[in-house]
Amino acid sequence: MLDEKTPTYPPSDAFASTAHIDAATYEEMYAASIEDPEGFWGEHGKRIDWIKPYSIVKNTNFDFGNVSIKWYEDGTLNVAANCIDRHLEARGDQTAIIWEPDDPTEDALHISYRDLHREVCEMANVLKALGVGKGDRVVLYLPMIPEAAYAMLACARIGAIHSIVFAGFSADALGARINGCDAKVVITADGAPRGGRVTNLKDNVNQALLNVIHTCQSLVVRRTGQQVAWRSETDHWLHEMKETVSDDCPAEEIGAEDPLFILYTSGSTGQPKGVVHTSGGYLVYAAMTHQMTFDYHDGDVYWCTADVGWVTGHSYIVYGPLANGGTTVMFEGVPTYPDASRFWQVCEKHKVNQFYTAPTAIRALMGKGKEFVEKSDLSSLKTLGTVGEPINPEAWNWYNEVVGKGTCPIVDTWWQTETGGHLLTPLPGATATKPGSAMTPFFGIKPVVLEPESGKIIDDDPAEGVLCIADSWPAQMRTVWEDHPRFEATYFQQYKGYYFTGDGCRRDEDGHYWITGRVDDVINVSGHRMGTAEVESALVAHEAVSEAAVVGYPHDVKGQGIYAYVTLMSNKEPTDELRKELEVWVRSEIGPIAKPDLIQWAPGLPKTRSGKIMRRILRKIAENDYGSLGDTSTLAEPEVVDNLIENRMNR
Numbered sequence: 001m002l003d004e005k006t007p008t009y010p011p012s013d014a015f016a017s018t019a020h021i022d023a024a025t026y027e028e029m030y031a032a033s034i035e036d037p038e039g040f041w042g043e044h045g046k047r048i049d050w051i052k053p054y055s056i057v058k059n060t061n062f063d064f065g066n067v068s069i070k071w072y073e074d075g076t077l078n079v080a081a082n083c084i085d086r087h088l089e090a091r092g093d094q095t096a097i098i099w100e101p102d103d104p105t106e107d108a109l110h111i112s113y114r115d116l117h118r119e120v121c122e123m124a125n126v127l128k129a130l131g132v133g134k135g136d137r138v139v140l141y142l143p144m145i146p147e148a149a150y151a152m153l154a155c156a157r158i159g160a161i162h163s164i165v166f167a168g169f170s171a172d173a174l175g176a177r178i179n180g181c182d183a184k185v186v187i188t189a190d191g192a193p194r195g196g197r198v199t200n201l202k203d204n205v206n207q208a209l210l211n212v213i214h215t216c217q218s219l220v221v222r223r224t225g226q227q228v229a230w231r232s233e234t235d236h237w238l239h240e241m242k243e244t245v246s247d248d249c250p251a252e253e254i255g256a257e258d259p260l261f262i263l264y265t266s267g268s269t270g271q272p273k274g275v276v277h278t279s280g281g282y283l284v285y286a287a288m289t290h291q292m293t294f295d296y297h298d299g300d301v302y303w304c305t306a307d308v309g310w311v312t313g314h315s316y317i318v319y320g321p322l323a324n325g326g327t328t329v330m331f332e333g334v335p336t337y338p339d340a341s342r343f344w345q346v347c348e349k350h351k352v353n354q355f356y357t358a359p360t361a362i363r364a365l366m367g368k369g370k371e372f373v374e375k376s377d378l379s380s381l382k383t384l385g386t387v388g389e390p391i392n393p394e395a396w397n398w399y400n401e402v403v404g405k406g407t408c409p410i411v412d413t414w415w416q417t418e419t420g421g422h423l424l425t426p427l428p429g430a431t432a433t434k435p436g437s438a439m440t441p442f443f444g445i446k447p448v449v450l451e452p453e454s455g456k457i458i459d460d461d462p463a464e465g466v467l468c469i470a471d472s473w474p475a476q477m478r479t480v481w482e483d484h485p486r487f488e489a490t491y492f493q494q495y496k497g498y499y500f501t502g503d504g505c506r507r508d509e510d511g512h513y514w515i516t517g518r519v520d521d522v523i524n525v526s527g528h529r530m531g532t533a534e535v536e537s538a539l540v541a542h543e544a545v546s547e548a549a550v551v552g553y554p555h556d557v558k559g560q561g562i563y564a565y566v567t568l569m570s571n572k573e574p575t576d577e578l579r580k581e582l583e584v585w586v587r588s589e590i591g592p593i594a595k596p597d598l599i600q601w602a603p604g605l606p607k608t609r610s611g612k613i614m615r616r617i618l619r620k621i622a623e624n625d626y627g628s629l630g631d632t633s634t635l636a637e638p639e640v641v642d643n644l645i646e647n648r649m650n651r
């Protein structure tokens, strides 16, 4: 029985009656997808165009030691042709991309499918002229400008593999990723305007390349027109090179299992991993989820506010919407510039029908007051989505009432860089939603809740434990770039036979899923994943630091904030200047999103007698919940804890 206090929000009859999927269809299709995955995905694979049709649908193995994931393996296709060429005949003049610049007084662009075809062909020919071919890697370090989408699709067109590095990452992080995949070319811009300020991207690239041993050329988009330091041997202006190439470029025939992109993401240990996604299954799943999760219909204007530097931007700004022949908005700016009405102004201006953003943005805007929403006409909105972290019911209600006026279904989509697309999500015409719950599995997804220690399946509802997935789906990541053992160890070792998500979850009396957050040493800052190990290694790389331990703590707007315990070298004084210096240091090692919110000087860290840091205790202190530290009997030096509690920062 459902707790009487939990309200549910069913779609209106009117919404359900025109939706792609209503409640009955969901039940029927879900059952079919689980009973006969081959039949189901064999059929849905047809939503994209194949050069050579597949005969083998699914060939997947989750057994640790032999993990192998292949979908549609004998089919061939071209992802860019699916996102562009196949739409030219019916909708060549339809807008594919609406680009909204950072500065609202600058003109927006409406890029048709025909324009997109020309731009992507030219960019593809430029890449070829720079020596890029099938299987080569290209790093993108770009602002949210149309060229980011052109570059992704240009790579896809010629079979090159793109690896996007979020433009907010530092030169060091960029250098590591260029090295990590031996990129032949890095595509960047002179500068990136965002929120009225400009980041000098080209400078960062120059600095990053100082640490790159192999030859890497750069292709530079002129966005701001600012002065840049030019490396004459290896730098090329895109606009100059475009003059020299043809505007037609054949789409290569690509194997379904050839990599489409690499995207680095943080894990609980070590440096970020290069998540590899391939072509066929990924595109099928991105297109299908985009259509069904948002109930996207032909002619709708869809806006996902993410950055293409994250997987959300890959699947739900570029690949999913364009594979569906949709109109997708690309926004260069931030929600609060020039003021907190910007999102809603853009929704009004472009008559946005589906809007997809992160809980952290909703909380930040909620804090500014509803006046900012109410001055815009939001009557075009039909579906609202969220992604990135659990959404608290207060923010959910505000989104529902103030933004959606109680008439737009909200889809809280749970997924990961690794999953390529939505795994748990309401469907807007089918699901009676509950604020804060990701609700139900998408077609073909078999979630299971396991006891954390024993790994035993919990069948009965309600259930609480770790979330695993029992079988593969087409957009699952295939491997870690050049490190398959790490792939297996991270996702298939702990719970044999399952894909381990790293998230904890609760399944309620009705069988609905509630994500409770990470169960590993990964924290979620404003919907961005951060490995505590990464921040720690940045901190200890500073000459004043002898040891560091980093944990998350609840933060009103960001979801989680970064709390760092730092032990200094014995000859260093704990001063406020040093604290500032460490903040700047972490920003430059990783990027602004990794900057610790709170740094506590720790004369010692709580450790077991074998020397393992007891993070559970550090988490409790950071949460200001030190009354319930749990079992502390294994502490080597219990007095260390008293000192940390005494000097805690989050009071």
Ligand code: WT7
Pocket (backbone or CB within 6 Å): 265, 311, 312, 386, 387, 388, 389, 390, 391, 412, 413, 414, 415, 416, 417, 418, 438, 501, 502, 503, 515, 517, 518, 524, 527, 528, 529
């Ligand atoms: C982690 C994945 C997938 C794109 C954005 C983040 C958390 C994501 C939700 C949600 C609760 C969520 C999980 C997940 N997460 N969406 N709707 N409700 N938690 O991608 O950087 O790969 O992070 O984000 O903890 O494991 P990512």
